[in-house]
Structures are given as structure tokens and as C-alpha cells.
Amino acid sequence: MSAAMSAARTLLSSWLPPTVAAVAILGSWEILLALLRPDGFVLPPPTEIASAVAENFDAIVTAITVTGFIVLTGLLAGVMVGVAFALLVTAFRAANETLTPLAVAVNAVPIIALAPIFNAWFGILSPRSNQAVVVVLVFFPVFINTARGLARVSPSQVELMESYGAGKWRIMREVRIPNAMPFFFTALKLATSLAVIAAIVAEYFGGRQDALGNLITTSAGLTRYNDAWAAVLAGSLLGIGLYVLAVALERLAMPWYFTARRSS
Amino acid sequence: MSSQPETLNNETVNAVEITDVSKIFNPGRHNEVKALEGIDLRIGQGDFVTLIGPSGCGKSTLLRLVASLIDASEGTVTVNGKAADRARLDRDYSMVFQRAGLFDWRNVARNIELPLELMGWKAAERRRRSAEMLELVKLSEFARHHPAELSGGMQQRVAIARAMSFDPKLLLMDEPFGALDEMTREHMQNELLRIWSETRITVVFVTHSIPEAVFLSTKIVVMSPRPGRIAAVIDNDLGARSETTRDDPAFFTNVTAVRNALRGDH
Numbered sequence: 301m302s303a304a305m306s307a308a309r310t311l312l313s314s315w316l317p318p319t320v321a322a323v324a325i326l327g328s329w330e331i332l333l334a335l336l337r338p339d340g341f342v343l344p345p346p347t348e349i350a351s352a353v354a355e356n357f358d359a360i361v362t363a364i365t366v367t368g369f370i371v372l373t374g375l376l377a378g379v380m381v382g383v384a385f386a387l388l389v390t391a392f393r394a395a396n397e398t399l400t401p402l403a404v405a406v407n408a409v410p411i412i413a414l415a416p417i418f419n420a421w422f423g424i425l426s427p428r429s430n431q432a433v434v435v436v437l438v439f440f441p442v443f444i445n446t447a448r449g450l451a452r453v454s455p456s457q458v459e460l461m462e463s464y465g466a467g468k469w470r471i472m473r474e475v476r477i478p479n480a481m482p483f484f485f486t487a488l489k490l491a492t493s494l495a496v497i498a499a500i501v502a503e504y505f506g507g508r509q510d511a512l513g514n515l516i517t518t519s520a521g522l523t524r525y526n527d528a529w530a531a532v533l534a535g536s537l538l539g540i541g542l543y544v545l546a547v548a549l550e551r552l553a554m555p556w557y558f559t560a561r562r563s564s
Numbered sequence: 565m566s567s568q569p570e571t572l573n574n575e576t577v578n579a580v581e582i583t584d585v586s587k588i589f590n591p592g593r594h595n596e597v598k599a600l601e602g603i604d605l606r607i608g609q610g611d612f613v614t615l616i617g618p619s620g621c622g623k624s625t626l627l628r629l630v631a632s633l634i635d636a637s638e639g640t641v642t643v644n645g646k647a648a649d650r651a652r653l654d655r656d657y658s659m660v661f662q663r664a665g666l667f668d669w670r671n672v673a674r675n676i677e678l679p680l681e682l683m684g685w686k687a688a689e690r691r692r693r694s695a696e697m698l699e700l701v702k703l704s705e706f707a708r709h710h711p712a713e714l715s716g717g718m719q720q721r722v723a724i725a726r727a728m729s730f731d732p733k734l735l736l737m738d739e740p741f742g743a744l745d746e747m748t749r750e751h752m753q754n755e756l757l758r759i760w761s762e763t764r765i766t767v768v769f770v771t772h773s774i775p776e777a778v779f780l781s782t783k784i785v786v787m788s789p790r791p792g793r794i795a796a797v798i799d800n801d802l803g804a805r806s807e808t809t810r811d812d813p814a815f816f817t818n819v820t821a822v823r824n825a826l827r828g829d830h
């Protein structure tokens with residue numbers, strides 16, 4: 301009950317300042333464009349983007365659903381693989397010596413550049429290739445941050461557990477995993493926007509025709525820049541929505557962390 | 565559980581026996597350190613023993629040997645007549661460190677219940693015991709607070725309550741009051757002595773402070789460094805402590821005796 305209430309309060313306090321900022325930015329954007337009057341394709345004023353959203357409402361809702369599904373599934377899979385790697389690497393020295401270099405090597409590959417190759421693997425119209433890009437991109441920051449949180453525990457807390465005769469797995473559960481939670485959520489918040497970017501850019505190269513990335517490229521190709529901007533706006537909303545969801549999850553999962561921070 | 569029930573109930577068995585123990589860290593490597601050499605020490609049941617000595621003389625190492633968190637290079641350590649490792653798995657002892665080391669993600673009561681959870685106690689019994697322990701350290705109204713909301717001294721009292729929650733026979737404390745201010749420290753010393761006299765637990769207590777050692781203990785082990793050895797064992801029989809003990813001539817005599825032993829002249 302109180303956790304839900306504090307989550308609601310968090311939602312409010314994380315929505316209010318950006319809303320104020322958004323209104324200020326959109327207002328000055330509109331005014332500046334009205335004064336300078338550049339060509340339409342450079343940057344349309346917010347009111348024109350809004351009417352483009354209204355005109356293409358159905359297509360945009362479909363695109364958000366299609367791309368949102370890719371982002372969410374890719375994010376979930378990437379987070380799961382990242383956390384699993386982090387646990388393995390922390391628990392087993394052999395895993396650390398094999399998986400860590402592998403992960404670093406995979407991360408060094410410019411993953412977006414793989415999108416056309418993934419299309420060849422999974423088929424140009426399949427969303428699988430887009431999901432694959434999201435998974436690979438999300439996995440690394442989650443893995444690295446979570447692994448750091450699992451490792452960076454206070455040595456005396458580990459000694460304390462050992463003095464109670466606790467084994468490695470008990471120490472993992474009671475000390476390492478709770479200690480890694482703030483690190484994990486930092487990575488998750490970062491991963492939400494990464495996942496949206498990864499999905500849309502991957503869609504530039506292939507995947508379903510009704511997704512956000514395709515909507516942007518086809519609209520721009522037809523010089524319908526207002527429609528392209530409307531789709532970009534939809535992508536931002538998707539990113540913001542996921543970020544807020546991650547913040548709410550963070551509050552629900554570790555209320556203790558926010559008490560601790562308030563008083564120290 | 566134990567294979568030696570006859571020693572478990574035998575009150576005459578020493579709480580701790582350290583026989584000809586030495587400890588070398590990183591043997592044979594460039595960073596080899598001889599931390600302890602030729603340590604012989606017997607600690608009786610119900611004793612309050614302090615270990616005192618300059619930084620690096622091996623006090624923490626000795627405590628961790630007793631706790632079987634590290635192994636001796638030579639010699640033997642027994643706790644209640646058992647090998648130190650057996651005693652650890654039997655939960656014969658409990659530790660308190662300089663930093664309280666409470667878990668931020670557990671409230672005060674659940675911190676105290678941690679060892680009980682590890683031992684498989686039922687939830688209702690855990691609740692009852694943590695309430696008792698909170699009463700013992702006079703923090704009952706903070707059961708549902710989180711550690712970060714408590715002062716350093718209060719956190720250390722929670723750590724003591726946690727350490728004593730499962731009735732260990734032996735309490736190992738490594739500079740538990742080292743990070744506290746002088747006032748809080750004296751208060752905590754009084755509290756610890758009250759708990760000790762109520763429970764008659766055996767205590768091994770590491771400190772840098774001569775007055776603290778003399779005020780608290782029945783026996784003071786003075787150590788010297790490089791390599792860590794026992795320089796002197798001083799019996800410190802001041803009787804029951806009170807507010808006036810710190811002004812007692814016998815108190816100052818023993819403070820001087822410890823100071824001289826630390827300097828190396830007997």
C-alpha cells in the first residue's frame with residue numbers, strides 16, 4: 301500500500317519537471333519558427349507535427365505497438381541474458397575467464413552495423429532481426445553494471461556471513477544480489493532508451509513495414525517531413541514511457557535504497 | 565549435530581585454546597608477511613579478554629584465526645574443545661566488526677534475525693527473539709527502522725544484538741567502538757559490560773585504547789609487532805565496574821602496567 305503510494309508520488313515528481321520543461325521548449329520552438337520562417341523540411345513547428353499525429357493517428361498507434369513489442373521483448377531478453385551472465389561470472393571463476401572476454405568482444409562490434417546481416421539471417425521482413433539488435437545492445441550495460449554490483453560488496457559483510465557458516469549461494473542471495481540492485485536499475489534505465497534507439501535504427505534496414513523505423517524512412521522518402529517528425533515524436537514517447545516504468549519498478553523493488561539515500 | 569557432546573556440556577573446557585600458532589600471509593612470495601609467531605593463549609569460559617597492541621601487530625589476524633575465517637600456518641586453534649572450523653559451522657561464536665556492517669536492505673529487526681534465518685528458525689520464534697534482543701540493547705522502538713536512519717552508536721548496538729541473537733558461547737569483537745565518539749564509546753562500554761554480566765558470555769575484544777581495555781576486561785593480552793607476538797598477559801581484576809571505576813587508583817595502576825608492557829619494559 302505505502303509502496304504503491306510512494307511509487308505514485310514518484311511518478312508525479314518525475315513527470316512534473318519534464319512536463320514544465322517540455323511546455324517551455326515547445327513554446328519557444330513554435331515562436332522561434334514563426335519569427336524565422338525557414339523552409340518546411342528543416343524543422344516544422346510543434347503545431348504542424350501535432351496535426352500530422354492527428355492525421356496519421358491509426359498508423360502511429362500501430363507503429364508504436366509493433367515497435368513497442370520489439371523493444372519490450374528485446375529489452376527483456378537482453379536484461380535476462382545480461383543478469384544471467386553477471387551471476388555466472390560472479391559465481392564461477394571459469395565463467396569469468398571465458399564469458400567476460402566474449403562479452404567485451406561482442407560489445408566491441410558496431411552492433412547497428414549488423415542489422416543488414418541479421419536481416420539476411422532472419423529474413424528482411426521478420427521482426428526477429430530487429431529484436432536481435434536490441435538484445436545485443438541492451439545486454440552489455442546490464443551485464444557490466446550488475447556484475448560490478450555483485451562483486452563490490454563490503455568484505456566484512458561477506459566475512460560476517462561466513463562466520464555464520466553461510467555458503468557461497470547464501471552469500472549470493474543475502475549480500476551480493478541486494479547489493480547489485482541499484483547497479484542493475486541504473487543499467488536498466490540506460491537500457492530503455494538504448495532499446496528504443498536500437499529498434500528504430502534496426503527498422504531502417506528491415507523488419508515489419510508498419511513499424512516506427514519504416515514509417516520514418518518512408519515518410520521522409522516521400523518528403524512528408526511532418527509525418528516523419530510525428531513518428532519520431534512517437535518513438536520519444538515510447539522511450540519516456542519505458543524509462544518511467546523502470547523508475548517505478550526501481551522504487552517498488554528497493555524502497556530501502558531511497559530511505560538510505562534520504563538520510564545519508 | 566556435534567560428534568562430541570561430552571565436551572559441549574563440559575564447563576571446564578576452555579573457550580579458546582591457541583597453541584603455538586603462527587600465521588604467514590603469501591608464503592614464498594615477494595609480499596610474504598609474517599603476521600603472527602609463537603602465539604599461545606588460553607581463554608576460560610566467561611572471561612572478558614582484550615587484545616591490545618600497535619597497528620599491524622596481528623590482532624585482527626588472531627581474531628580471524630579463532631573465527632576460522634583464515635587458517636593458521638602452524639599450530640592449532642580450538643574453540644570450546646573443537647577445531648575452530650567445526651565451531652564456526654556449529655555457530656559457537658559470533659563476530660562484531662568496527663563498521664557495524666548492517667544490511668541496508670533489511671530493517672533493524674530483520675538484521676537481527678539474519679543469523680536465525682540462516683539457522684532455519686521459524687518466523688514467529690525469530691520475531692520473538694529479535695524483540696528480546698532489541699530490549700537488551702534498548703532499541704525496541706526502532707525495530708522497523710532502516711539502518712541508515714540510525715546513529716553510529718545505535719547501529720553498533722544493533723550489530724551486537726544481531727551477534728548475540730542465537731546465544732553464541734563466544735563473542736569476537738574487532739574494535740567495535742573504534743569509530744564512535746568518546747561519550748558514545750563510554751556509554752557502549754557500560755552497555756556491553758551490562759550485557760556481559762547478564763549473559764556471562766565469553767568475549768574476545770580488540771582495541772587500541774588502553775583505558776577501554778582496562779575498564780572492560782578480566783585479562784589483557786598485550787601484543788608487539790613484526791612479527792606479531794604476545795608481549796604480556798595482564799590480569800585485570802578490578803571487580804564489578806561502576807561509574808567510579810574510571811577514577812579508581814587500581815584502574816590507573818593497571819593503565820600504567822599496560823602502557824609499560826606496550827612500550828616493552830616490564
Ligand SMILES: Nc1ncnc2c1ncn2[C@@H]1O[C@H](COP(=O)(O)OP(=O)(O)OP(=O)(O)O)[C@@H](O)[C@H]1O
Pocket residue numbers: 589590597598599617618619620621622623624625626
Ligand atoms: N589478508 C592479508 N593478506 C596479506 N597480509 C595481511 C592480510 N591480513 C593482514 N595482513 C598483514 O598482517 C599483519 C597484521 O595485520 P592485522 O590486520 O592483523 O593487524 P592489526 O593488529 O589488526 O592492525 P590494526 O590495529 O591496524 O587493525 C599486517 O602486517 C598486515 O599487513
Ligand SMILES: [Mg+2]
Pocket residue numbers: 623624625738
Ligand atoms: Mg585490525
